[in-house]
Amino acid sequence: MKRTAPLFLLPLLLAACGQPSPPSVASGPAASNSAALPSSVMTGTASAADIARFEAGVERDLAALGMGGQLTAQGAAPKSYLNVLRVNDSSARAYLKTTFPTATGCTLDWGDSSTQSISTPSTVATDKQDHTYAQSGAYTITLTCGTTVKTSSFQTTVVSxxxxxxxxxxxxxxxxxxxxxxxxxxxxxxxxxxxxxxxxxxxxxxxxxxxxxxxxxxxxxxxxxxxxxxxxxxxxxxxxxxxxxxxxxxxxxxxxxxxxxxxxxxxxxxxxxxxxxxxxxxxxxxxxxxxxxxxxxxxxxxxxxxxxx
CATH class of the missing domain: 2.60.120.1350 (Protein of unknown function DUF4465)
Known part of the structure; x- marks a missing residue:
């Protein structure tokens, strides 16, 4: 049963709370568990383990292409790489890397009129970019470096x-x-x-x-x-x-x-x-x-x- 307390009793209620404890370090909800499926077919939300497995696969891909590790200059023939992880049903994470010269303009297009310029050559092991879609639909994510085009498809479900x-x-x-x-x-x-x-x-x-x-x-x-x-x-x-x-x-x-x-x-x-x-x-x-x-x-x-x- 609910207990109603008049306004004049509030000081007593507050006094009963005792001294405040120091606020704790921020902590979020536990990650959900979902199968580590390819991004093109995975639905739901990627767990931390899913992401780790996906990123390990990206590293293997880059090593096989001679694009692994951290680049400080154009260390290989001009190449580009794109892979996309479904973070959840409306959010995508693009893993990308390019060895094209600085003079080559590279652009990441999310397929919903959102674009961004990509630095090249990559100076990090792998670049990661996140994007959340506002509407449901099938989108083609495109990495363009000069005349070289890499694409990946992404299906969103955004229903509120x-x-x-x-x-x-x-x-x-x-x-x-x-x-x-x-x-x-x-x-x-x-x-x-x-x-x-x-x-x-x-x-x-x-x-x-x-x-x-x-x-x-x-x-x-x-x-x-x-x-x-x-x-x-x-x-x-x-x-x-x-x-x-x-x-x-x-x-x-x-x-x-x-x-x-x-x-x-x-x-x-x-x-x-x-x-x-x-x-x-x-x-x-x-x-x-x-x-x-x-x-x-x-x-x-x-x-x-x-x-x-």
Whole structure:
């Protein structure tokens, strides 16, 4: 059963939390396991082991072509190499190398009107470039050096549900000037919000009229305070409207391999009258968002869209 605490009891609630623990080193969600198949047929998300196996194959390819190792000059006849790994259903990673002279212009074309110039000759063992597609479809990735063209095909599946907003607002008219404890795991609109302590708030600490909010306890290890989809599906986080209760807190977005997508700090103390602030993030392919700091994260709303399985 939910327990409702009036506003005047909040100092007692906060005092019970004890002294804040130092924030831990950022850590992301565990990588998923998927078969180490060729990039042209692999679906799902590549695990760290998949990537390691793929990169070992790239090194063998380059050695067989006489393009292995680190180049400091044009050490071989002009050649180029391209191979593409499916990082997930909407993101590709191109492994490429060229021994063409500097005067030769080399271009990587992702097949969706996105292009980039490639340095040549390569001075690293292997160049890696990542790209995320915005729309589903079949794309041809092309590396062009002069008249030499190397291509690789890539099939994307980018399907998201409509944006989801209005989080926590169903409580807007039911609490009055108070907070309600909702346990360590709170679920709404297909998302799970986990922290050592979660509270639903209403009409207090700068919340706009008709809005509900969520307090997430961010004192302890970052891995203990997070939100993600209940199904494990990736999502896009367009923006978050939030603040803190008195001390800065920072959120971190991670992809399915535990790689950091981005971070955003909130220094606006809503319980001291500071308004909620909206951070326009545009984070794509998010697996989990965590929180670290010396206070509570106070969320008013999220603008998210969930990718289809």
């Amino acid at each position: 549900s409509p944006n989801v907003m209005g989080f926590f607002d169903e409580y807007a008219g039911s609490l009055g000037n108070s907070i309600t404890e909702v346990g360590q795991s709170y679920i709404e609109k297909g998302f799970k919000f986990a922290s050592p302590e979660n509270y639903i708030t209403n009409t207090i600490w700068s919340l706009p009229q008709g809005h509900g909010g969520l307090l997430m306890y961010c004192y302890q290890q970052e891995s203990l305070t997070y939100f993600e989809t209940t199904t494990g599906q990736l999502f896009d986080l367009q923006s978050i409207t939030a603040g803190n209760l008195g001390a800065p807190v920072t959120i971190f977005g991670y992809d399915s391999l535990g790689g950091l997508i981005g971070s955003a700090e909130f220094t606006n103390a809503t319980n001291y009258g500071a308004p909620f602030e909206t951070r326009v993030l545009g984070w794509k392919n998010v697996a989990r968002v965590t929180c670290s700091g010396d206070d509570y994260l106070h969320i008013d709303d999220l603008d998210v869209s969930v990718q289809a399985p």
